Amino acid sequence: MNLPGSGIFKGMAVTALNFVGSFFDPKREKRLITEQYPEERPTLVETSRSFPFLIFDNDPETGIRCVACKICEKECPPQCIYIVQDKDANGKAIRRPAIFDIDISVCMGCQICVEVCPFESIRMDNIYEVSSYGRFGDLVIHKNQLLKSNEYYRQIHPTEAAETDARIEAARIKKAAAAKAAAEKAAAAKAAKEAEAKAAATTTQPEQPAQ
């Protein structure tokens, strides 16, 4: 017979068992699933992303993939990227950024800059411990902090990095093949031209012994 109030007592029994179990259950490590944060970091999934970063291949000075084409600056919806192209000693523009700032308090992590970059040079990082004490300007990250190596990229996003590397490798092979074909064609053209010149030279030769 369902006495009014019996449901409450059943519920309270469940809660009490939970309470006692959380102290004495032998499997309580699995039961209390809280991650104690600074000591245990959460395992992020591979596709998690937070803010962009720049990739360099071997050396942060010479291996920067970014050529300061400014496509990502134009395409960024909240306009959080600021790029200034580098100039060499004579004042001529070279294909490297002098300044590359991202304001991560504005960045919304939409990954559009990644999608439009033609040089596979900007990718999404998954760092999240970037708080600062100042409110204005402390969350602008500069080029030297944004540059991270390709090894790091392979570490945080293995699949994407493998894909990107494969694409770059394919592009390099294609370019090398095209260069080889062009070189062969040029060599062939050159050989043909030489042969033609030689033929032209030899055709003028038999004229003389006729006399």
Added chain:
Amino acid sequence: MHDLIQKLTALPWDQAPQWLFLLPALLMLLAAAAAVMLRNLIHCALCLTLSFIALGVLFIALGAEFVGFVQLLVYVGAVTMLILFAILLTPASEVAASNNPFRAFQLSKAINAALGGGVALLVLAGLLAAIFFSPHAREAVPPAVAATAPAKAIGENLLNHTLLPLQGTAILLTAALIGAALLAKEERPS
């Protein structure tokens, strides 16, 4: 320092009970006056509540603990809530001057104030006369009557001497409760 202590200790400390009466009484009068004179209705109701609390304190100071606590319980707890809910649930009572039906009877502000003050003074005079010319006026304040168990004494009085009015009040309150419930009940379209 020495004569400060002398002066302090020479004050009439045994007259303190009179000040104990004077303070809540003054507070009650001020609060009641404010309740009549303030512009915002809710402020008026809250000042009225303050006067109720002061009255309760007066009762307790005079030794009638039971009545004092009942005053706080009933007046502050129930009557105040009633007044506040009534103020909140009725529409804004700013009657436009042109809609006032009593406008014909209003002479001028000064004459109105004089008439109102005159009536108040008359009532006050009547009350004072009743107090001063009553036979108990010149007696000293009697000591606290129910020193041992006021609640018990009140209960015995209620249930032995004044039983009929008590039952009548009970019937009246029950009727009021049923009436209120009936008034608040919505008509269900059947």
Added chain:
Amino acid sequence: MNFLENLPLAAKQLVLDLVEWICKWLCAKTGVTPPDWLIPALLTLVSILIVIVAILGVYLAMFALMSVAERKILARMQNRYGPNRVGFFKWRLCGLFQPVADGIKMLTKEDIVPRGADKIVHFLAPVVMVAPALMLPAIIPYGRGMIPVELSSGILYFFALGAGTELAVFMAGWSSNNKYSVMGAMRAIAQMISYELPLVMSAVIAALVAGTLSPVGIVEAQGGYAFGLLPKWFVFTPWGFAACVLFYIGALAESNRCPFDLPEGESELVAGHLTEYSGFKYAIFFMAEYVGMFAINGMLVTLFLGGYNAPCPFLEWIPSWCWFFGKLAFLAFTMVWVRATLPRFRIDQMMEFAWKFMLPMSFAALISAAAWHYAGRGAQAWGISALLVGVPYLLLGYFCFTRRHSANNRPYLFSE
């Protein structure tokens, strides 16, 4: 052990003696001869101050401990840890210093008063809330001979002060110039007034059987042991058990605790009447609510759980004030337990429960208590009173809950 039992009183007497000695020493040093009434008056004043400081200290310490214990117990019941970081210097101490962090946070928050708010009433609402709440612990007997103010109508004092809480809630809600606050305040007041009736009726039942409105008298009426072994607490009688449960539910409703925390549920009305309060004023409301909760639990212990009496003769060596605070701690734990178990009531369910179930049950308990008393308190009396409580309980339960909420009888008010 008489020493432990008299420890608080002995400590107070020690401080009084110290003050008296200091006064006499000062008088001898400066050569001032005080009038006769000065030193006794001073000692009375110091004695009152000691009692006030002790009670406030104990209640505020309990408030601090409760705020962290509640979070940790709730967490353990919900399969997670509670706050376990805030400690003292390097030691974590299981997060027991969390109230210190919470207090610092609340004290340093900016106090924002809305522009259209009624400034005086907005300022006075926390005052009107906390002043009666701090006066509530005065009439609760904490141990043998340890009651701050001995009033012969102490129970009435307790409920008279509860009226102040309702006024404060209204003032808070109305002065915030916010329609959600006003709605929250209206609901809160409706809830408090509805549940105050069964609360007062249950207290009246205990006063009826004990024959006095004084808390000490009620506790003494529950002293002694039946058959030399079983305690004579009111909760072990049928009417007392019903009245205790009704008082407990009323206490949950008066302190706005789950499952009756509609007035302060965040998903319902932001924070109801507390929406526009921040910083220290919010902390004051919070504190007043917890102190009120402890006071009303203390009243429950006094009225039904035997106050400072021990449950059996061979446990009497534990001092009486330990028993009181132990029972109080147990009740606080059950309040957290109920909070972890039950979901929140809807306002119409709450009202229905109060008026249709609890009020008739409290009348039935009253009649049952009277019958128990007039039938001579013997075995026959127990049977009659059990019947007089049990039958209305089953009938009301059937008519109010089981039948109404059966599948073909459920009242769907708005979904046609």
